[in-house]
Amino acid sequence: MLLFVSVSFAGYGAVLYAKYRIAPAVLPLVLFTGTILILFFGGVLNVLTETTYVLFGGGLLAFCRAVYLFFRDRSLFSGMLSPGVVFFAAGSIFFILMLQDEIFLHYDNFSHWGLIVKELFQSGSLPGESSIITYTTYPPGSALFAYYIVSFTGFSESMALIAQAILITGALTPLFLFCSWKQPVHAASALFIPAVLLLVNSSSIFSLLVDPLLGYIAAAAVITAFYYRNDWKMMGILLFPMLSALVLIKDSGKIFLAFTVIWVIGLLIRYLWKYGGGWKETIQASLWSIGWTILFPLVFNLLWSRYIAEAYETSEYEDSKFAITEETLTDIDKSPEFIDQLLPMVVNAGLDFSSPLVQGMVLADIAALLTVIIVKATAKRMPLALLYTALTANVFYVIYIALLYLMYLYLMPQVEAEYLAGFDRYQSSVVIFSTGIIMVFTIRALMEHAGRSLRSWSTAAAAVLAGVLVFVPYTGEIQAFFHQENSEAAPRKAASSLLTELRQEEPISPNTRITVINDLGDSDRGFLRHLMRYERMSASTFIHTQCSTEKHQEQLTKDIGRSGYLMVIQITSGMQECLEADNSIEVDEPGLYRIEDGTITSTIQTEDG
Incomplete structure (x- = not known):
């Protein structure tokens, strides 16, 4: 055309x-x-x-x-x-x-x-x-x-x-x-x-x-x-x-x-x-x-x-x-x-x-x-x-x-x-x-x-x-x-791939609430937030790149409580500790997880994983 x-x-x-x-x-x-x-x-x-x-x-x-x-x-x-x-x-x-x-x-x-x-x-x-x-x-x-x-x-x-x-x-x-x-x-x-x-x-x-x-x-x-x-x-x-x-x-x-x-x-x-x-x-x-x-x-x-x-x-x-x-x-x-x-x-x-x-x-x-x-x-x-x-x-x-x-x-x-x-x-x-x-x-x-x-x-x-x-x-x-190079955009491929897999496995819509963890230990200046808004054409995604304070912990718990799914791009032991009170399974590796009533209940198995 x-x-x-x-x-x-x-x-x-x-x-x-x-x-x-x-x-x-x-x-x-x-x-x-x-x-x-x-x-x-x-x-x-x-x-x-x-x-x-x-x-x-x-x-x-x-x-x-x-x-x-x-x-x-x-x-x-x-x-x-x-x-x-x-x-x-x-x-x-x-x-x-x-x-x-x-x-x-x-x-x-x-x-x-x-x-x-x-x-x-x-x-x-x-x-x-x-x-x-x-x-x-x-x-x-x-x-x-x-x-x-x-x-x-x-x-x-x-x-x-x-x-x-x-x-x-x-x-x-x-x-x-x-x-x-x-x-x-x-x-x-x-x-x-x-x-x-x-x-x-x-x-x-x-x-x-x-x-x-x-x-x-x-x-x-x-x-x-x-x-x-x-x-x-x-x-x-x-x-x-x-x-x-x-x-x-x-x-x-x-x-x-x-x-x-x-x-x-x-x-x-x-x-x-x-x-x-x-x-x-x-x-x-x-x-x-x-x-x-x-x-x-x-x-x-x-x-x-x-x-x-x-x-x-x-x-x-x-x-x-x-x-x-x-x-x-x-x-x-x-x-x-x-x-x-x-x-x-x-x-x-x-x-x-x-x-x-x-x-x-x-x-x-x-x-x-x-x-x-x-x-x-x-x-x-x-x-x-x-x-x-x-x-x-x-x-x-x-x-x-x-x-x-x-x-x-x-x-x-x-x-x-x-x-x-x-x-x-x-x-x-x-x-x-x-x-x-x-x-x-x-x-x-x-x-x-x-x-x-x-x-x-x-x-x-x-x-x-x-x-x-x-x-x-x-x-x-x-x-x-x-040659296009952008080190700040490194999470893009992983985040987009996980979102594609989630769409294939679960009946989600743009309004489905998802919590995303990419544990950098610091802020990513809003990159993932804007990326997920672009990918989903909605503001129903909650982003967490660190959990080093009590305020971070409270916000993470709040977001998991109102989400149906968890997407993990990168995680460290510190973030795992923050998640302990909100899960019934161990969240220790990147992947997709179901959330029911504020609790991480199961892993979503994909064709690749």
Whole structure:
């Protein structure tokens, strides 16, 4: 079915290209983000399933129409087969093969990002009051795209990962907007850009985390805006789904929306300065830029806020962990000592030259600076677009790090802010964004500088060297990109296997209460709790990872008293002592046990045991 979904998307893309001659490298992202917006509307109107099938069917009809158009005009095919489209097709196939047997291991897949995709698939609607989702204010944008894919392929963790990877590939495709087959070496050098950006947060490809996705889409939006800098109508239409999707993917997407709007305003000033025009033209260009890039994305943000207020009786924006309210801005619940230490901590993390993220940005800046010098020295002109882009990207990076400082100061609990929880993940978004646009404009400047055959080869070599230069710091991330490793997820296989065996042997339902013991002697930070919520799609599982205090003992006894089954993943003598008062048999090894009236009565024999 994935093939038919691909055909449906291809149908829409081919018809749009045939009718409007939109740059082919932009089409995948426009279609994917447009799909997110349409599905979101369907979800708000409570017709998500119907919207899904109408979209799919419309794409198949569009494909039939495209076949007719392309046979009538064979030049359409060659025009659409740009370097970007080839990259998208090859990248999608690569990720399908790479991720086809992968499963979720990352904590956040179980706490929210994988959970919501499974919830959407099972319910066929946006989450509501009866949902198992706990992070109710998190926007559903990327999850809706994964839902669309798995609606036709059937739900599996590998297919959800593939869906997100295809969305990422679509977001990377506009990086090739300035490439053409006339300069094949330059186009090939552009492959270093997605290679670098994918390695910025290398292990994220095995999760549904959206922080890198924000950077990919924002960089694509900036590049698309520049490409259409003299066609404001087309620019606005193409940016509309991208920027609206940003605010529907994560709240921090609004930061990248602001960055893109600032970029668009700069392009507007350049356009009016360079081409002049009357007041009517000025107003028209301004309205297109403001309406499509600011107004409509904020409308989608408002729709999501209204949906939360109506769908959840007890959940509002103010309930969000990082909600910006009068209380959070006026009451800094942090110690004076921590406040004094926070700014140096954030600055040191943001400028940590031992980090490949910072090294990569610095080397991208160096490559851009060298390109400016080369072009100025040999062509006697200044590559202003590259110069302004590099300066802007670095300013955006500084602003983003400053905003992270404010987040840790005002919004994040001190117990998490003390170790800058999530800093690398948050930082990866802006590094992807800034490094990506710097690299694209560096290669573009070298492509424009190519003239005579000797200069063409020299600039092509320079483009390749620039890509290699920025890629070097990330070579240590290659292993993590191709091989999923997560030591914290070690209990996943055992817990899932025991749950499968229990379902085979006993007539349990999602509401059947189960106590799970994985005796680590310490907390697992909620990993098993979120895992079992994801596996069972209910909150009927009680997790115990230690029994070292009287309070632990009391809670364990209480949970066994209200459970029908006990699942033991790992147990020590200390935990056995805690269970002595609650069992009529010895619980001394991993396995499944029946509980009757608060007493562990028997072992459940499975086919394997």
